[in-house]
Structure formats: structure tokens, C-alpha cells
Amino acid sequence: MKCPRCETELPGRIRTGRTCWSCQQRFALEPKYTRGLHDLRLRRTVERLGDGGRVVLTVQQLRWAHHERGRPPIRPRRDPPGRPDEPRFEGVGVLAFCLGMGAGLVAVAYLLITRLPASIILAAVVGLFGLVMLGAMARDAFRLLRRGRIRARWELAERQWQLRRELQRRQEAAWTTPLDNRPDWSDAEFRSKVLNPWAEVYGGLPDGVVEDAAVRPSVPDGPPVLAVLCPDRTITAFLHANTFAERFRAVLVAATAELPDGLPVIVLHDASPQGLLLLREARAARPAVPVVDAGLSTRTAVAAWDRAVQLYEHQEREPLAELLARLPGLSEREHGWLAKGLWSPLVAVPPKRLLAMAERAAERALHGNVGFLSWPVPEVPR
Structure with a gap:
């Protein structure tokens, strides 16, 4: 990495104390602990996402921008632990060999002690090995006598383990892929490893980034002419931070029941069954006004493949299938x-x-589809 102040190359072996060896000034992020993220890369990311300072983004949007794109790998299914090992029994030939060798070694040890008193240590070693082999033979012989009982006990334990595995497979088959929807960076981890060190060195958040909770809802001048339905507070904070509500004289709500009567509606939602269902509920609740879909469509998420963030949500298959049955019009690829x-x-x-998606949807909801040779309409308030 390079120093964010003097752009001196900083090899990993000399980046001690997050201080540049050339200019003796501190930097905020150590790539070894932030998954390759450093000061210059974070600044470039903020500049790219903020379109050179023309768009204000929130902390949560910055966090999700560092999430890995594409579909996460499927976690392999594992068998339940505790499978018993199949018992093994020594043959008669092995027992005879142990018996012969053990008895022979004991006899040699006895002869060494009686005939050659000076070889007591050698006799003790030989006798010990002989006794060990006799003990092994005796243990295996005892197991051979109880062979039927030991094998029956193992077969019972093996059947119980197979039943546990089958039960686990049936339970897993009733759910979607057993992965959660946690991002690569949790909120607490992103704050402790990225934002807090950045604030410690630079005195605050990166330029162009605001806290979601610190954004105050903007109130349009005059009565509202547009309603925005979005249950995600990060998105509503982002729209307020970029004066969307003031420019389009819009009121932002989080639930269908909060929609005002008589106003055109735009719906911002995730590419998920719940998001698609929110759009249908809004159109059913306001059939007399335009309801424009400004959310992330499933078709777009599927077509983007490795360029969009795709997450697994661990949920039961039957309720999910019932929910998808309420969403006609999906292609086979989207449904799958x-x-x-x-x-x-x-x-x-x-x-x-x-x-840009929200602005185009607002113009469409307020003015309809404006195309070639269409009647001129008033400009959207800016």
C-alpha cells in the first residue's frame, strides 16, 4: 500500500503503529486487518460511489459497497457426529503368533536370568515385550469370545446413527440452503475496524458520507405531490440526504397503510419475494393512482449474476413456495x-x-411516459 499523505510505498514489514516511515504521519487502515482495505482505496470508493461529491451516501451504503459480489458458496452438508467405528477382530493365526512369540520371549527372559545373571537388563526388556504380546493376545481372545455381542452392539449404534442422519436430511430438505444473510462486514465490525480508526486519524467520517441516524427528514415546501413507499430506513435516509423529498415534494413512508390518499406512489424494494409482494400490496391498496416500481427487480438481479450482491436467506420451503405462488408473472429462471x-x-x-432510479420513477409517476411527440409537461420541481 501507499501512504495516503505522501504516497510513499509502505511494505508490510515496516508498517508499524500505522505510521509512515517517510513523512512520520499516521494512516487509518491497516490492510492486514481490514481485508485489503486501506485509506486510498476507501477514498476512491467514496468518490466513485458519490459521483465525485455530487451524491451523498450513508454509512450503511458504504458498508454494503464492500460486500462480495455474486452468489456466496453453498455450505456443504455434514453428517451428524458420533458415528461408531466398525469393530475389527484379529484372526486365529494372529492370536497363535502372539501366543508363540510371547511365550518364547518369556522363556528366553527366564533363561537369561537363570544362566546369565549379568544380563538382567536384557532379560527384563525381553520379558516385558513377551508379557505385552501375551496381554494383547489375551485381550483379543476375550474380544473373540464376545464377538457376537460386540457386533450386535455396534449394529444397534450404527442404526441409531443412520436414523439421526436421515432425520437431519429430512429437516434440511424442508429448508432452503442453510446459509444466513449476514454481509461480509457486520455493522459492528465495520465501525470498529474501519470507521473508528478513520475518525481517530482524520477527525470524522470520509467526506461525502453521513450517518444514517443523523439524517433529518426533509419537509417539502407546500403540499406533497408524490408518495414514496420504502421499508428500508437506509434508503429513506439516503433520499433525504440528497434532498429528494424537497425536489420532488415527496412524502416517504415505510408501510402501505401510511400511504396518503390521492398521490402517485413509487415503491423501492429489494429483489426478494417480500419486496415483490410489497409492490402488489401497494397497487391493490391504491388502484386509482399510478404506482411505479422503482425497486430492484428479480430479473435484474438474476441477469447481473456476479455483479450484484446475492444472499441466501435460511427459510422453510413450503411457506416460501406459498409466497411465490402469490407472485404470478415470474419467469422460470426468476422463480428458481x-x-x-x-x-x-x-x-x-x-x-x-x-x-437515478428513484428520480426516473418520480418523473414517470408525476408526468407519465414522456416520449417523442408527446405533449409537453411541467418540469419536476428541483
Whole structure:
């Protein structure tokens, strides 16, 4: 990595105390502990996401921007622990060999003691090995006598283990892929390893980034002319931070029941069954007004493949199938993608693109489809 202040190359062996050896100034992020993220890379990411300072992004959007794109690997299914080992029994020839060798070594030890008193140590070693072989023979002979009982006990334990494995497989078959939807960076980890060191060195958040909770809802001048339905607080904070509500005289709500009457509606949602169902509920609740889909479509998430954040959500297959049955119009590919428990969050969409999606949807909801030779309409308030 390079020093963010003097751009001196800093090899890993001399990056001690997060201090540049050339300019003696501190940097915030050590790539060894932040998954390759350093100061210059974070600044470039903020500049790229913020379109050179023209778009304000939130802390959560910055966190999701560092999530790995594409589909996460499937966690392999494991058999239950505690499988018993199949018992093994020594043959008669091995027992005879142990008996002969053990008896012979004991006899040699006896002769050494009686005939050659000076060889007591050698006699003791030979006699010890002989006794060990006799003991092994006796143990195996005892196991041979109880062979039927030992094998019956093993067969019972093996059947019990097989039943546990079958029960586990049936339980797993009733659920989608057993992975959670946690991002690569948890909120606490991102704050402790990235934001807190950055604030310690630079005195605050990166330029162009705001805390989600610190964004105050903006109130449009005059009565609202547009309603935005979005249950994600990060998205609503992002829209407020970029004066979307003021420019489009919009009111932002989190539930269908909070939608005001008589206003056109745009819906921002994830690429998930719950997001698609939210759009259908909004259109059913407001059939007399335009309801524009401004969310992340399943078709887009599936087509993007390794360019979109795809997450698994561990959920039961039957309720998921019932939920998908309420969403007609899905292609076979989209249905199969959702049936695996996959979804894609809207918050992971680049902020510049997300703001453009919301603005186009607002213009469409307010003015309809404006195309070639269409009647001119008033400009959207900016």
C-alpha cells in the first residue's frame, strides 16, 4: 500500500503503529486487518460511489459497497457426529503368533536370568515385550469370545446413527440452503475496524458520507405531490440526504397503510419475494393512482449474476413456495432463483444508480411516459 499523505510505498514489514516511515504521519487502515482495505482505496470508493461529491451516501451504503459480489458458496452438508467405528477382530493365526512369540520371549527372559545373571537388563526388556504380546493376545481372545455381542452392539449404534442422519436430511430438505444473510462486514465490525480508526486519524467520517441516524427528514415546501413507499430506513435516509423529498415534494413512508390518499406512489424494494409482494400490496391498496416500481427487480438481479450482491436467506420451503405462488408473472429462471432462498438488497445498489432510479420513477409517476411527440409537461420541481 501507499501512504495516503505522501504516497510513499509502505511494505508490510515496516508498517508499524500505522505510521509512515517517510513523512512520520499516521494512516487509518491497516490492510492486514481490514481485508485489503486501506485509506486510498476507501477514498476512491467514496468518490466513485458519490459521483465525485455530487451524491451523498450513508454509512450503511458504504458498508454494503464492500460486500462480495455474486452468489456466496453453498455450505456443504455434514453428517451428524458420533458415528461408531466398525469393530475389527484379529484372526486365529494372529492370536497363535502372539501366543508363540510371547511365550518364547518369556522363556528366553527366564533363561537369561537363570544362566546369565549379568544380563538382567536384557532379560527384563525381553520379558516385558513377551508379557505385552501375551496381554494383547489375551485381550483379543476375550474380544473373540464376545464377538457376537460386540457386533450386535455396534449394529444397534450404527442404526441409531443412520436414523439421526436421515432425520437431519429430512429437516434440511424442508429448508432452503442453510446459509444466513449476514454481509461480509457486520455493522459492528465495520465501525470498529474501519470507521473508528478513520475518525481517530482524520477527525470524522470520509467526506461525502453521513450517518444514517443523523439524517433529518426533509419537509417539502407546500403540499406533497408524490408518495414514496420504502421499508428500508437506509434508503429513506439516503433520499433525504440528497434532498429528494424537497425536489420532488415527496412524502416517504415505510408501510402501505401510511400511504396518503390521492398521490402517485413509487415503491423501492429489494429483489426478494417480500419486496415483490410489497409492490402488489401497494397497487391493490391504491388502484386509482399510478404506482411505479422503482425497486430492484428479480430479473435484474438474476441477469447481473456476479455483479450484484446475492444472499441466501435460511427459510422453510413450503411457506416460501406459498409466497411465490402469490407472485404470478415470474419467469422460470426468476422463480428458481427465489425458490433457492436467494435475494438481493436494494441498499447494495450503487448510490448514483439508486438515486437515478428513484428520480426516473418520480418523473414517470408525476408526468407519465414522456416520449417523442408527446405533449409537453411541467418540469419536476428541483
